[in-house]
Amino acid sequence: MYFSDVNNSIPLAERLRPSTLDDLIGQEHLTGKGSILRNVIEQGRIPSMILWGPPGVGKTTIAHIIAHTLQVPYFQLSAISSGVKEVREVIEEAKQQKGTILFIDEIHRFNKGQQDALLGAVEKGIITLIGATTENPSFEVNSALLSRCQVYVLKGLQKEDLVNLLQQAIQKDKWLSTYQPVLKETEALISISGGDARKLLNLFELVVTQAGTSKETLITDALVMQVAQNKIALYDKKGEQHYDIISAFIKSMRGSDPNGAVYWLARMITGGEDVKFIARRMLIFASEDIGNANPNALLLANATFDAVSKIGYPESRIILSQCATYLASSPKSNAAYTAIGAALSAVDKTGDLPVPLPIRNAPTRLMKNMDYGKGYQYSHLGEGNFIEQEYLPEKLVGTKFYEPGNNAREKELRKFLQERWKGKYGY
Numbered sequence: 001m002y003f004s005d006v007n008n009s010i011p012l013a014e015r016l017r018p019s020t021l022d023d024l025i026g027q028e029h030l031t032g033k034g035s036i037l038r039n040v041i042e043q044g045r046i047p048s049m050i051l052w053g054p055p056g057v058g059k060t061t062i063a064h065i066i067a068h069t070l071q072v073p074y075f076q077l078s079a080i081s082s083g084v085k086e087v088r089e090v091i092e093e094a095k096q097q098k099g100t101i102l103f104i105d106e107i108h109r110f111n112k113g114q115q116d117a118l119l120g121a122v123e124k125g126i127i128t129l130i131g132a133t134t135e136n137p138s139f140e141v142n143s144a145l146l147s148r149c150q151v152y153v154l155k156g157l158q159k160e161d162l163v164n165l166l167q168q169a170i171q172k173d174k175w176l177s178t179y180q181p182v183l184k185e186t187e188a189l190i191s192i193s194g195g196d197a198r199k200l201l202n203l204f205e206l207v208v209t210q211a212g213t214s215k216e217t218l219i220t221d222a223l224v225m226q227v228a229q230n231k232i233a234l235y236d237k238k239g240e241q242h243y244d245i246i247s248a249f250i251k252s253m254r255g256s257d258p259n260g261a262v263y264w265l266a267r268m269i270t271g272g273e274d275v276k277f278i279a280r281r282m283l284i285f286a287s288e289d290i291g292n293a294n295p296n297a298l299l300l301a302n303a304t305f306d307a308v309s310k311i312g313y314p315e316s317r318i319i320l321s322q323c324a325t326y327l328a329s330s331p332k333s334n335a336a337y338t339a340i341g342a343a344l345s346a347v348d349k350t351g352d353l354p355v356p357l358p359i360r361n362a363p364t365r366l367m368k369n370m371d372y373g374k375g376y377q378y379s380h381l382g383e384g385n386f387i388e389q390e391y392l393p394e395k396l397v398g399t400k401f402y403e404p405g406n407n408a409r410e411k412e413l414r415k416f417l418q419e420r421w422k423g424k425y426g427y
Contacts, residue, residue: 012205013198019068026161048129053154056196059132063103072099079109107131108140188221258328279305293333293407333405353393400425
């Protein structure tokens with residue numbers, strides 16, 4: 001069931017908001033046949049819940065569907081414009097109406113006091129709370145309230161989901177269909193909307209109505225960008241350009257050019273690239289191309305990955321920029337990358353060489369009797385916490401895998417190794 005007969009002054013996204021799970025596009029893991037959320041809705045006994053996911057993926061719609069399916073009193077508040085007063089007013093009304101659902105959009109924006117105002121009513125079953133958030137509820141919802149709610153994670157809509165939404169709009173919305181829109185290209189619509197179904201549908205309506213005629217209206221990327229006045233760089237996250245741009249990003253950082261790095265970063269951000277994908281590539285880069293030339297690079301890249309996993313767009317763009325410019329501006333070394341490559345090659349060529357007896361583990365008497373661990377010298381007993389002894393299998397004695405790079409930090413490492421091994425590995 002859709003509300004497509006409502007007059008066109010209501011935005012298309014609202015006119016097309018479904019009222020049954022069968023009409024919902026996306027989130028099959030939660031609402032498909034036999035799924036956990038569908039089951040509790042069909043049983044008519046829903047728990048208080050937090051719906052966590054990106055903007056425009058169906059959080060509000062699912063709340064509407066639940067209320068429509070169960071035919072219970074339904075109140076909706078926005079955490080941006082509502083406070084404790086409004087929450088308490090709903091709770092008072094709910095005391096007179098059994099099974100009341102209170103939906104709070106952007107619940108992460110409620111402070112502790114506002115969240116605490118909900119706690120008692122949720123605990124006593126006066127209201128069933130449905131909170132929607134784009135932020136990790138583990139960090140943004142207080143633990144007492146969170147412990148009384150089931151958290152359901154909504155996934156970002158895929159390209160095919162978004163195209164289906166557009167096709168559905170053409171078929172279901174009577175007012176829109178008078179323009180006879182034909183989807184020739186969809187990349188600009190999807191890129192500009194950033195995967196947000198609400199933005200997608202409302203942008204689509206704007207494009208069709210501004211460019212449409214009584215005859216067939218052809219929807220192209222050029223038309224969408226003209227109407228939207230947003231000359232974005234189209235970016236196919238699964239196509240060749242995806243790999244070209246991430247390659248340009250990595251090579252800019254490797255070439256110590258923070259300007260090139262931040263430009264290609266901006267291209268990925270504008271194209272809606274997954275923040276975790278970008279952060280993951282920088283985390284790899286920090287070891288592969290910087291390594292021991294600046295060990296702090298790995299720490300910052302790891303912190304960046306953790307931070308963007310909690311935050312998401314748009315704020316993550318700042319964190320990603322800080323990390324990218326830092327990595328680009330750091331001294332470079334691929335010595336760690338080269339070392340593990342050489343060691344893996346040696347393993348492939350020589351197979352499973354035996355561990356030298358002195359450095360084997362000897363937890364049992366039998367192993368000790370077999371000379372496991374015999375002759376091992378505890379390094380901390382030596383001068384400078386070092387005693388020269390052999391750690392490689394016999395066939396690889398003297399083989400050098402790690403060659404420190406020509407940078408300040410690894411020069412210090414080289415000096416340290418020279419003093420310890422006195423030329424054994426050619427340091």
